[in-house]
Amino acid sequence: MGIETILVIILWGALIAYIVWRFMPARGLKKMKQEEFRASLRKGQLIDVREPNEYKGGHIIGARNIPVGQMKLRMKELRKDQPILMYCQGKSRTNQAAKLLLKNGFTDVYMLEGGFKNWKGKIKKD
Structure with missing residues (x-):
C-alpha cells in the first residue's frame, strides 16, 4: 500500500469523524415540541442562534440573537441558573450551540423541535 493510499484513507476517516461529530445530537440537549416550548418561554432565556439577517427577517x-458562530464569545451573557431555550432554522446550529453550552457547564438546555421553519406562534420582524 502506497503513501498516497494511506493519506487518502486518513483524510476520509477524518472527514467521516467530523461529519459524525457535527451532526451527532448533543448529549444533554432536550427537545421540546412547540406547545411545551411556547409554555416555557417566560421561564427561560430565549436564544435565536441564526445569523442576524435571518433574525431580522x-x-x-x-x-435574543446570539449566532452560533458567536456563542463561544458571548455565552457569558447567559445565566447558568435559568433554562436556555434555543432555536435555529432547523436543528443543526442549535445542536452546535448546545454542545458549546453543555461543555461549559450549562445544564438546562432545550431546543425547539422542528426549528423556526415550523414555528406556528407569533413572530416579530425588525
Whole structure:
C-alpha cells in the first residue's frame, strides 16, 4: 500500500469523524415540541442562534440573537441558573450551540423541535 493510499484513507476517516461529530445530537440537549416550548418561554432565556439577517427577517417574540458562530464569545451573557431555550432554522446550529453550552457547564438546555421553519406562534420582524 502506497503513501498516497494511506493519506487518502486518513483524510476520509477524518472527514467521516467530523461529519459524525457535527451532526451527532448533543448529549444533554432536550427537545421540546412547540406547545411545551411556547409554555416555557417566560421561564427561560430565549436564544435565536441564526445569523442576524435571518433574525431580522422574523424571530420569536422575546428572543435574543446570539449566532452560533458567536456563542463561544458571548455565552457569558447567559445565566447558568435559568433554562436556555434555543432555536435555529432547523436543528443543526442549535445542536452546535448546545454542545458549546453543555461543555461549559450549562445544564438546562432545550431546543425547539422542528426549528423556526415550523414555528406556528407569533413572530416579530425588525
